[in-house]
Amino acid sequence: MSSASEIQALLRFLSQDAKVPIAKAMGTIKNLQKANLTTPTAIAASNPVTLAPFFEDGKTAKQVLNAAKRLSKKRVAGDDTLSPPAKKARPSQFELPQPGGPTEESLDLPMPILDEERIADTVLVTNRAPLVLAFGVVALKYTMPEQPLSSRLSLAQAAVSMNSRSKAVSLGIEQGKSADEEGWGQGQAVVKVMGRSVRTMKRSGWADLPNEVKHEPEEMKHDPDGVKQETSTQDTDATIKPTPADEKPALWALDVEALKKAQGGENDGTGVGLADTGLPIYTPQSARAYLMRAFSKKAAPSRTEVASKKATKLKSSDGEEVVALLLGALELLFQSWSPHVSAEQLDAKAWQWYVQVRPSVADGVHGWGAKGDLKLSDILRLRRT
Template identity: 50%
Template sequence: MTTKSEIQALLRFLSQDARIPLPTAISKVKELQSANLTSSDSLAKSSITPIQAIFADERLAKQVLSAAKRVTKKRGREVGEASAESPAKRKKIASTGEAATPAAIEDSLALPESNADEEELAKTVVYTNRAPLVLAFATKLLEFTMPSQPLSSRLSLAQAVVSVNARTKALSLGIEKGISAEDDGWGQGQPKIRVMGRDIRVMKRWGYEWKGKSEEEGENLKLEGSDTVDSQKTLKQGGRSDDEPALWGLDLEALRSSKGPLVSGAQGANGSGLPIYTAQSARAYLLKSFASVPPPTNEASPPLRKSAALLNAEKEHNLGLILRALDVVFRSWALLNREELDKRTWSWYVAVRPEVENGVAGWGGKGEVKLSQILNLRRKG
C-alpha cells in the first residue's frame, strides 16, 4: 500500500521534475499505483510502454521516463559522494540533524518552481490569508534587491517583515498590548535594513559560505544604526562592502524573552540557538498556506475529500504559481533601482491581498487571491 508521504513524493516528482501539470498528475495516481510505478526509481526502471499506457500522450510518457532516469542518476551520484565521507563525519551529521554543508542547507530550502505561462497563471485563484502573501512578496522582492544573499537569508528577512507587520497590526487592533522589544531598546546597536518599507534588525552570519554565492557590483544595501562590536556578530554602520556576508533577520521579541544579550560563540549553520527568524519555519509556512479555492457547498452532493498528500501537493503547486507570477511582475520593473522597487512593493501587495472583515474579526481571515490581479501589476509598455 502506498503511504501518504510516497504519494506526495510522487506528485512532487511529476509536477516539478517531470513538469506534468498537477491536475494531470493527480488524475494518474491510481493508475500508477496499480502498475506499481509510484516512485522515480520504479519509473526509471520501467520501459516506455506501461508509462505510455497510463499517460496516453507519447510525449508526456517520454517526459516522465526521462525525468525519472535523470533524478535517479543524480541521486546515485549523491549517494556515492556521501558514502565516500568518513563514518565519523556521517555520524556527526546524523546526530545533529544538520545538513553537511551550507550548500546542502540552501538546496534543502528550495521553493517550488513553475513554468506556467501567463495564460495559465491568469486563470489561477488561490485561497489564503494575508501573512503568507506578505511573506511571498518579501521573499521574491529580496531576490531582486539583495541577490547576493542566499535563500536562507532571504527567507529569514522576509519572515521578519511578516512579524514586524503582524505586531504593528495587532497593537493597532488591541490584540496585543505593551511596548515592543524594539521600542524597549532591545534593538539598540543592531543595524537595520529596509524591506517593503519596514525596518528590520539584522545579524551577520560570519563564516557562512554557500554554493553559488554571487557578488553584484554596486549593490546598495542600506544599513543604519550604531557601530557594534564584532563579538555581537552584527553589521557595522555604513554602506555595504563587496564581500558583505549573509544575514539573519533578528527576532527582538525572542531576544527580550531570553533576556539577551547577543553573544559570540558556536552556532549551527542553520542559526540554531540564536534569536532569529529561521529559514526553515518561513519555508514551511509558505508551503502550507496557499490552498485551492474551496468548492461551493452542496449538501445534496458533497465534494469528495482529498487526502492530506494531495492537499499538500496542491498547496506546493499553488506556491510555485504565486512565485512565478511575482517573478513576472518584478522582472518587468527591472529598470527601477532597488530603493524604488522596495518602496512600491507594499502598495502592490495591498492591491492584491485577500479581502477580509475589518477589525479584529478579520484577524487571520482568509480570502481569494487572483493571480490575474498580480499580473496586472506588471509594467505597462
C-alpha cells in the same frame, strides 16, 4: 575584524558571566571591538577607568572587570576562547544552513510556473501574513541578490512578524512597545524588507559586514488599514552600504521579541539558542514550512454547487503547484520593474503591491487571521508595460 563566533562569545560573556542586560551588552560590542577588548583576558588586563567609557556607570564597568578576572583565572593557559562548557548535543532549530551545505538545498522552493494563462486563471485562498512572506522572499531576490535563499526566508519572516505585531497593536490585541522600540537589538545592522527595518546578524562563514553607516530615506507611509510603516532608523543603526555583491555579508534576521522574552525571564534563554548561537533568529526552515502550507487553490464551482449556492471547495493536495504559480506571478511582476527602478524603490513598491492584491477580510478584530481570495491575475496587472 572579529569573527561572528567571537562576537557571539563576547556577547555571551557580557550577558551571562558579567550579568549585563543583553540589550546594553549588544550596544557596547562595537566599541569594545575597536578597543581590542574582545576576550575576558583582554578585559581583565584593563582597569575600571579604561572600561568606564564603554558602560553607563562605573559600577557596571567594575562588574565586567571582576567577571573577566574570575573567568581568566579558570582558563587554561593559552586558551582565550569563550566557548561554553561541553554538553550533550541535542536537536536544535538553530542547526542552520551553511554556505554550500546540503541543508541549503533542502530549502529550495518549487520552480516558479511562468505560464501567464495558467497564472491568470488561478485563484488562491489564504490569509494575509503568508502573502507578505511570499512578496518578501521574491522581493529580496531582486533588492538583495547576494542573499542565499535561507537568508531571504529569514529576513522576510522577520518582516511578516513585525507587520503582524503592528497590526495586532492597532487592533488592541497586543499592547506596549515592540522589543525594537525598547532598544533590544540596538547596535545590530539594519536592512529594509518591504519598508520594515529588520535587525540582522552576520552569518558565520560568509563575507564580513561592512563598517560603513548610511541613513535610509523615508520610503513607507501608512497602510490603508491604519498600520504605520517604519520611515527611518536611529542614527546609531549600522545599515548595509551598497558594495560589490561578492563583498556583502549573508544575514540572519534577529528575533528581537524572542531576545526580549529570554532576557525578561519568560524563559531561561535556552529555547531561543542564546547559549549555543549567541542570538535568536527567524529560522528559514519554519518560514519555508509556513509558506508551503499556507495557500490553497480555489476550484471553479460546478453547476450543482452554483445551483445550490454551496461554498466553493478548496484543493489542498497540490501545495507545490500552488506555490509555484504564486511565485511565478511574483517573478513576472518583479522582473518587469527591476531594470527600471532602484533596489530601494523596488522594496517600497513591494509593500504597495501587496496592499493592492491582498485578500479582502472583515475590518477590525473579526478579520484578524481570516482567509480570503487572492486572484493571481491581479498580480499580473501590476506589471510594468
